[in-house]
Amino acid sequence: MSTSGLRVVWVYPDLLSTYGDQGNVLVVERRARQRGLAVERVDVRSDQPIPTSGDIYLVGGGEDRPQRLAAERLRRDGGLLRAVDNGAIIFSVCAGYQILGHEFVNDLGQREPGLGLLDVVSVRGTGERCVGDVLGDIDEALRLPPLTGFENHQGVTQLGPGVRPLARVRLGKGNGTGDGTEGAWAGTVFGTYMHGPVLARNPQIADLLLKLTLDVNALPPVDDRWYEALRSERIAAATQAA
Amino acid sequence: MAESAQPLSARARLAVTAGKAAAAVSRAAGRGSGSVIGGRVALKVDPELLSRLAGHLDVVLVSATNGKTTTTRLIAEALRAGGEVVSNALGANMPAGITSALSGGSEARFGVIEVDEKYLAGVARDVTPKAIALLNLSRDQLDRAAETRMLAERWREGLQGNKATIIANADDPLVVWAASSSPNVVWVAAGQEWKDDAWSCPSCGGVLHRPDDTWRCGECGFGRPMPTWVLSGDTVIDPNGSAWPIRLQLPGRANKANAATAAATAATFGIPPHIALERMQSVAAVAGRYDVVTHQGRDIRLLLAKNPAGWLETFSLIDPPPTPVILSVNARGADGTDTSWLWDVDYGRLAGHPIAVIGDRRLDLAVRLEVAGVDFRVCQSLPEALQQLPPGRIEAIANYTAFQDLRRTVGN
Numbered sequence: 001m002s003t004s005g006l007r008v009v010w011v012y013p014d015l016l017s018t019y020g021d022q023g024n025v026l027v028v029e030r031r032a033r034q035r036g037l038a039v040e041r042v043d044v045r046s047d048q049p050i051p052t053s054g055d056i057y058l059v060g061g062g063e064d065r066p067q068r069l070a071a072e073r074l075r076r077d078g079g080l081l082r083a084v085d086n087g088a089i090i091f092s093v094c095a096g097y098q099i100l101g102h103e104f105v106n107d108l109g110q111r112e113p114g115l116g117l118l119d120v121v122s123v124r125g126t127g128e129r130c131v132g133d134v135l136g137d138i139d140e141a142l143r144l145p146p147l148t149g150f151e152n153h154q155g156v157t158q159l160g161p162g163v164r165p166l167a168r169v170r171l172g173k174g175n176g177t178g179d180g181t182e183g184a185w186a187g188t189v190f191g192t193y194m195h196g197p198v199l200a201r202n203p204q205i206a207d208l209l210l211k212l213t214l215d216v217n218a219l220p221p222v223d224d225r226w227y228e229a230l231r232s233e234r235i236a237a238a239t240q241a242a
Numbered sequence: 243m244a245e246s247a248q249p250l251s252a253r254a255r256l257a258v259t260a261g262k263a264a265a266a267v268s269r270a271a272g273r274g275s276g277s278v279i280g281g282r283v284a285l286k287v288d289p290e291l292l293s294r295l296a297g298h299l300d301v302v303l304v305s306a307t308n309g310k311t312t313t314t315r316l317i318a319e320a321l322r323a324g325g326e327v328v329s330n331a332l333g334a335n336m337p338a339g340i341t342s343a344l345s346g347g348s349e350a351r352f353g354v355i356e357v358d359e360k361y362l363a364g365v366a367r368d369v370t371p372k373a374i375a376l377l378n379l380s381r382d383q384l385d386r387a388a389e390t391r392m393l394a395e396r397w398r399e400g401l402q403g404n405k406a407t408i409i410a411n412a413d414d415p416l417v418v419w420a421a422s423s424s425p426n427v428v429w430v431a432a433g434q435e436w437k438d439d440a441w442s443c444p445s446c447g448g449v450l451h452r453p454d455d456t457w458r459c460g461e462c463g464f465g466r467p468m469p470t471w472v473l474s475g476d477t478v479i480d481p482n483g484s485a486w487p488i489r490l491q492l493p494g495r496a497n498k499a500n501a502a503t504a505a506a507t508a509a510t511f512g513i514p515p516h517i518a519l520e521r522m523q524s525v526a527a528v529a530g531r532y533d534v535v536t537h538q539g540r541d542i543r544l545l546l547a548k549n550p551a552g553w554l555e556t557f558s559l560i561d562p563p564p565t566p567v568i569l570s571v572n573a574r575g576a577d578g579t580d581t582s583w584l585w586d587v588d589y590g591r592l593a594g595h596p597i598a599v600i601g602d603r604r605l606d607l608a609v610r611l612e613v614a615g616v617d618f619r620v621c622q623s624l625p626e627a628l629q630q631l632p633p634g635r636i637e638a639i640a641n642y643t644a645f646q647d648l649r650r651t652v653g654n
């Protein structure tokens with residue numbers, strides 16, 4: 001963490017902020033401030049360079065053409081890769097998750113190279129679009145309570161040996177490969193298909209990002225009453241729908 | 243005047259009758275006005291009924307993400323200065339509902355029709371409109387609607403070569419992209435408060451530069467066209483440079499923008515702006531929106547906001563703190579089942595208002611407000627919220643089905 005406080009970078013709000021994923025930025029910011037941390041939020045538009053000195057980078061979902069444009073500009077910029085080399089944390093959602101992989105299928109139906117920060121490859125699914133509430137169990141290594149979120153994607157993401165699934169779904173599609181995996185993570189880079197936004201539905205993941213940044217095992221507790229009420233309701237709703 | 247008023251064919255007459263019968267059965271069964279089911283039956287009997295019905299009318303189509311029901315109503319009021327109007331005033335805005343609305347207007351001169359964004363291209367082909375008013379496009383119901391830019395693209399393809407006069411908002415880059423393939427466009431500077439769906443050039447994908455009130459792509463040069471009508475504060479300036487005061491009962495900047503577009507549309511039918519604007523003044527509420535109702539001894543203003551752009555415009559028109567506010571959000575089929583969009587709304591703007599949240603998804607709202615750092619109270623129902631809130635007129639803001647729930651509860 002830099003001396004000026006926690007630097008939270010929101011990557012390309014002009015292209016990748018269509019599905020309410022800016023909520024992830026707001027939740028990280030809020031929960032850091034509640035722990036007394038100074039936070040500097042940096043919104044980086046796609047015609048600006050990505051700063052390499054951020055602590056946490058959030059990349060959201062977007063529509064098909066903006067996703068291609070974002071991938072082109074992030075590859076050209078290179079800042080996100082240097083930030084990871086500097087130890088930064090990257091948390092990405094949906095279109096952003098696909099961009100962090102080796103490649104995905106773009107709006108023109110062509111294979112588009114990603115950043116290769118996650119050992120995953122995404123293609124467009126041939127079945128129905130995955131839309132709905134999701135319930136899953138997060139990778140034991142991360143020691144977190146169940147995952148809840150809302151998915152809305154056509155993509156199918158295959159995980160390579162260099163990543164672990166972020167979760168195994170009990171209800172919902174997740175990576176869409178049929179093997180029950182959802183999202184991927186390796187080191188300090190995370191990807192998920194979950195909206196909701198996912199950190200509002202799973203504030204423990206937001207806290208995990210903060211703990212990794214601060215290199216601590218625990219954070220002072222905050223009032224999670226409404227988050228917990230929402231989690232219980234959505235988990236019950238997903239269970240009932242199934 | 244439209245093409246010579248030929249009588250409807252026997253098949254079209256049968257279709258209209260069948261549609262009305264089905265609507266009556268649906269009404270009797272307590273399923274609402276029956277207009278949609280009636281239109282569906284009529285279209286089955288005669289698939290070309292819509293174009294036949296419209297053949298007798300000078301048709302205006304109105305489409306947008308927000309404000310289309312209100313603007314349809316304002317244009318209808320304005321055009322009544324020139325003759326009888328038939329309109330789908332209750333917002334049944336897909337082909338079946340439109341067919342049903344037109345079936346009731348055999349004597350009318352004008353058809354003023356609200357069209358769902360997804361159906362605009364098809365309806366514009368079927369009914370040979372004289373004018374098409376395009377207000378704005380922004381994110382809405384992302385779990386099922388098409389992508390916003392794709393909608394603009396579909397409008398653009400569907401309107402290419404259409405002979406109608408397009409009255410379009412010069413301040414919305416997506417609307418300009420959609421309209422600029424048409425040969426005959428009247429540009430209205432109607433403003434755009436919500437800009438977050440238009441930072442990317444609709445033509446080339448470059449980043450748009452938006453200094454002051456204008457906009458231009460840094461890469462391809464696609465930019466704001468020169469408007470001939472301009473909304474300027476409380477007036478609309480016509481192509482001759484005359485400023486006409488907009489005096490509405492409807493509140494807010496967005497409704498002034500709707501009125502400016504309605505005035506420009508009416509002018510294409512020869513109705514002068516002062517007459518059009520004066521007639522719009524009679525509109526106090528539109529399908530319950532903006533209505534102030536008294537319930538349990540409290541005055542409640544009912545406000546509909548369905549998406550981030552709509553919430554933003556609504557926040558700018560509510561009375562300042564300490565006016566109490568009720569927020570209600572559902573996520574049923576008609577709302578879209580994903581509530582993530584709540585995070586694109588800046589609820590921090592409600593700081594200082596006493597707030598009660600209700601609706602099916604009040605817990606999503608609770609977390610959203612918690613993170614925004616504003617105080618709120620979660621209530622099970624409208625009556626409980628009314629009891630809890632301090633005195634004063636209440637602003638109740640709700641999304642689509644939550645708004646219908648509110649109207650039912652207060653008997654509006």
Ligand SMILES: [Zn+2]
Binds near residue numbers: 444448459460463
């Ligand atoms: Zn451009």
